[in-house]
Amino acid sequence: MNGKWMEVITEYFRTNKDLYLEMVSTHIKISLIALLIATVIGIGGALLVSGNERAQKILSAVFQTFRVVPSLAVLILLIPIMGTGIMPALFALTLLAVPPIFMNTISGLTSASPFTIETAVGMGMTKRGTFWKVKWPLARPMILAGVKTAAIEIVASATLAAKIGAGGLGEIIFTGLGLYRMDLILIGAVSVATLSLMTGLILDGADKLLVPWK
Amino acid sequence: MKKRALAVVLTVVIAMGLAACGGSAGDGSGDTRQIIRVGSKDFTENLVVSEIYALALEDAGYEVERVQNISGSVIHTSIVNDEIDLYPEYTGTGLLSVLQMDVMTDPQEVYDTVKEEYEKQFQLTWLDYAQANDGQGLVVSKDVAKKLGITTISDLQAHASEIRFASQGEFNEREDAIPALEKVYGAFDWKSSKVYDNGLKYELLEKGEADACPAYTTEGQLIETGKFTLLEDDKHVWPPYNLAPVVQDKILAEYPDIAEVLNAVSETLDTETVTALNAKIDVEKEEMEDVAREYYESIQ
Numbered sequence: 062m063n064g065k066w067m068e069v070i071t072e073y074f075r076t077n078k079d080l081y082l083e084m085v086s087t088h089i090k091i092s093l094i095a096l097l098i099a100t101v102i103g104i105g106g107a108l109l110v111s112g113n114e115r116a117q118k119i120l121s122a123v124f125q126t127f128r129v130v131p132s133l134a135v136l137i138l139l140i141p142i143m144g145t146g147i148m149p150a151l152f153a154l155t156l157l158a159v160p161p162i163f164m165n166t167i168s169g170l171t172s173a174s175p176f177t178i179e180t181a182v183g184m185g186m187t188k189r190g191t192f193w194k195v196k197w198p199l200a201r202p203m204i205l206a207g208v209k210t211a212a213i214e215i216v217a218s219a220t221l222a223a224k225i226g227a228g229g230l231g232e233i234i235f236t237g238l239g240l241y242r243m244d245l246i247l248i249g250a251v252s253v254a255t256l257s258l259m260t261g262l263i264l265d266g267a268d269k270l271l272v273p274w275k
Numbered sequence: 276m277k278k279r280a281l282a283v284v285l286t287v288v289i290a291m292g293l294a295a296c297g298g299s300a301g302d303g304s305g306d307t308r309q310i311i312r313v314g315s316k317d318f319t320e321n322l323v324v325s326e327i328y329a330l331a332l333e334d335a336g337y338e339v340e341r342v343q344n345i346s347g348s349v350i351h352t353s354i355v356n357d358e359i360d361l362y363p364e365y366t367g368t369g370l371l372s373v374l375q376m377d378v379m380t381d382p383q384e385v386y387d388t389v390k391e392e393y394e395k396q397f398q399l400t401w402l403d404y405a406q407a408n409d410g411q412g413l414v415v416s417k418d419v420a421k422k423l424g425i426t427t428i429s430d431l432q433a434h435a436s437e438i439r440f441a442s443q444g445e446f447n448e449r450e451d452a453i454p455a456l457e458k459v460y461g462a463f464d465w466k467s468s469k470v471y472d473n474g475l476k477y478e479l480l481e482k483g484e485a486d487a488c489p490a491y492t493t494e495g496q497l498i499e500t501g502k503f504t505l506l507e508d509d510k511h512v513w514p515p516y517n518l519a520p521v522v523q524d525k526i527l528a529e530y531p532d533i534a535e536v537l538n539a540v541s542e543t544l545d546t547e548t549v550t551a552l553n554a555k556i557d558v559e560k561e562e563m564e565d566v567a568r569e570y571y572e573s574i575q
Binding site for chain 2: 137144145146223224225228232235239240242245
């Protein structure tokens, strides 16, 4: 059985190498762009409302609400508005990724203890200085954790982009489902899982680089 | 309060009356004739055709039990195991899926083969086949078809480099789809080929986001010939999938006139008719039973 599996899978890569590489690169491209947009919106949004508790609550509620709509439903609902292809896929993935980044940034920024802030003020720091020199560095690990959560979710969910013609590794999985071909499903699923793991590792590396004191 | 008590009494009386009527009617017909169990697969077209069979049989005086929504992969086992008496089947499915024989493309030849083999192997009879053919096909949006002069799959292959193909993924891989087409027609070098969910294909063509897609030849949307062009399989790659009732031999032996009743129905079913029935249900969202009844009454 094992030998047969290997054979079928090797055969797939032999005949479909270019197609496979294209799907992997599309998958990575969609995920990266979505992550970038989500990071800008998530962190930017959190910074904007960082001084205003009421706005924080409202915005978190809004993001959380959008997040509970399944990505697949978002994709199909967007067809009449944005059509098919990469744009709606990016939109749905961004929607999924903003909340963890936003929420983590907020809680990171509020994590500095009042004592620490008082010390900073006591040392003569301005409000601005306190923010950038104390609050922000202390929030960084939390923010990175949020980005990591978001990135892993995006890589896994980008599979759905194949439903609306945006390509990616979902193509192999959905083709495999249609044909009931386990080899294809396995190749697709393992590839997505590997990408997800690699994303996690890369961001762990970034964590070490950006938060050296940890 | 009084009114409510009266209502309760009335309801009970009516219910008892109805029960009595039902009982006596059942007694009258039950012992003379067996109930015919009409099966159907689990998709629109098969459901509506089986409902039309059922209506025709009821009209001929039979009592019918409808056994609907049997999965396509097990319905043959159901009829062999005597769980249903008849159901609408496709000649190509019988040939390739049930009998596992090689592809043939002549409708009459396929029909003769399945009829003979079913009789031998399963004691099942294929009644007359309808002209309706629910086979595989390729569809091009009307505008593109007109602009490039595409009416056949050969034309499509010749213009492939100008065509954006929308597939549901499996069509590119399945033995009897693109690989089979490429063996006969030559390679299809699409301008682009993308994978979409199967439910989106007609919308993609309509909105001009793709030019061609795979289809089944009786899909309701194809009724809109102003928007979509179904291409002719001019080199006959695909087998015919003509609709016909498959009936247990022992039922036909006991009630031979069933053949006549169902053959009369099949005679009226061609591809356009069946496509129109599918369209009423899938596109215009009418109830399947209403569509079947309306059609049955129209062929009386």
